[in-house]
Amino acid sequence: MSSDTPSSAADTKTAGSSSSSSETTTDKQKEKARVSRTSLILWHAHQNDTAAVRKLLEEDPSLVRAMDYDNRTPLHVASLHGWIDIAQCLIDFGADVNAQDRWKNTPLADAEGAKKHNMIELLKSYGGLSYGQNGSHYEPKPVPPPLPNKCDWEIEPSELDFTNSNIIGKGSFGEILKAFWRGTPVAVKRILPSLSDDRMVIQDFRHEVILLVKLRHPNIVQFLGAVTERKPLMLITEYLRGGDLHQHLKEKGALSPLAAINFALDISRYI
Ligand SMILES: Nc1ncnc2c1ncn2[C@@H]1O[C@H](COP(=O)(O)OP(=O)(O)OP(=O)(O)O)[C@@H](O)[C@H]1O
Numbered sequence: 001m002s003s004d005t006p007s008s009a010a011d012t013k014t015a016g017s018s019s020s021s022s023e024t025t026t027d028k029q030k031e032k033a034r035v036s037r038t039s040l041i042l043w044h045a046h047q048n049d050t051a052a053v054r055k056l057l058e059e060d061p062s063l064v065r066a067m068d069y070d071n072r073t074p075l076h077v078a079s080l081h082g083w084i085d086i087a088q089c090l091i092d093f094g095a096d097v098n099a100q101d102r103w104k105n106t107p108l109a110d111a112e113g114a115k116k117h118n119m120i121e122l123l124k125s126y127g128g129l130s131y132g133q134n135g136s137h138y139e140p141k142p143v144p145p146p147l148p149n150k151c152d153w154e155i156e157p158s159e160l161d162f163t164n165s166n167i168i169g170k171g172s173f174g175e176i177l178k179a180f181w182r183g184t185p186v187a188v189k190r191i192l193p194s195l196s197d198d199r200m201v202i203q204d205f206r207h208e209v210i211l212l213v214k215l216r217h218p219n220i221v222q223f224l225g226a227v228t229e230r231k232p233l234m235l236i237t238e239y240l241r242g243g244d245l246h247q248h249l250k251e252k253g254a255l256s257p258l259a260a261i262n263f264a265l266d267i268s269r270y271i
Pocket of ligand 1: 168169170171172173174176187189221237238239240241243244246247
C-alpha cells in the first residue's frame with residue numbers, strides 16, 4: 001500500500017517571526033517548514049500534479065533541489081513514473097538532470113529501468129546520463145540491483161528521535177512506534193527487551209530484515225534500515241499515515257472485489 005499524503009498545507013507556511021522567543025526555536029521551525037515543503041513537492045511530483053509542483057517552485061525555487069532521505073529528487077520521481085510535464089517543469093526551474101540518489105541512480109537510469117521511452121528522450125536531450133543500478137549505457141541488459149551492504153542500512157540508534165513518539169501498533173514480538181529519523185517520520189518496530197535474547201525471535205527478525213532489504217517498490221512499505229548490532233533490535237520503515245493494509249481491513253472490514261483487485265494490481269505493479 002502506498003504511503004499517504006505528506007503534512008498538511010498548513011504545515012508549509014513559512015515558520016518563524018520577529019517575535020520568536022529564541023533563534024533556536026526559529027531555526028527549528030524553519031527546518032520543519034523546509035522538511036514539509038520537501039515532502040509536498042515530492043508528493044505532488046508523485047501524483048503528477050504539475051500545477052502544484054510549479055506553484056511550489058514559484059514560491060521557493062530552491063525546492064527544485066529537494067531530496068528525500070534516499071536522496072531522491074522530484075525529477076527522480078517524475079522520471080520513474082514517466083510524468084513528462086512535471087519533468088519539463090523541474091528542468092525549466094534548473095533541476096540537476098544527473099542528480100544521484102542513495103543507490104547512485106540518475107533520473108535517466110530510473111526512466112530506463114521503468115522503460116519510459118519519452119522520458120528517456122527528454123532527459124537525454126538535456127544531457128541526462130545513465131548511471132546507477134537500474135540501467136546503464138555500459139550494461140546492455142538490465143541487471144537486478146545488488147543487495148546493499150549491511151553498512152548501508154545499519155542505523156545508529158542515537159539517530160532515532162523518540163521525543164513525543166507514540167505506539168502505533170503491536171506485533172507478536174514487539175511494538176511499533178512512530179519516531180523521527182533524519183527529520184522524517186518513520187515507523188520503528190522495536191523487539192521487546194524480554195524477547196531480545198530469544199533465538200527464534202532473533203532469527204525471525206533477521207529473516208524479516210533480509211527480505212525487506214531486497215524490496216523496493218512504490219507500493220510496498222519502504223525499508224529504511226535496522227538496528228541489529230545493539231539491543232533493542234529495531235526495524236525502521238517509512239511511516240504510513242493511513243496505517244497498513246492489515247489495519248485498514250481491521251477498521252473497514254472486507255474489501256470490495258474492485259478494491260481488492262486494485263490493491264493487488266498496485267502491489268504487483270512492475271516498475
Ligand atoms: N510502517 C507503518 N506505518 C504505520 N503503521 C504501521 C507501520 N507498520 C506497522 N504499523 C502498525 O502496526 C501494526 C502491527 O504491525 P505489523 O503487523 O507489521 O507487526 P508485526 O510485528 O509484523 O506483527 P506480526 O509479527 O504479529 O505479524 C499494523 O497493523 C499497523 O497498524
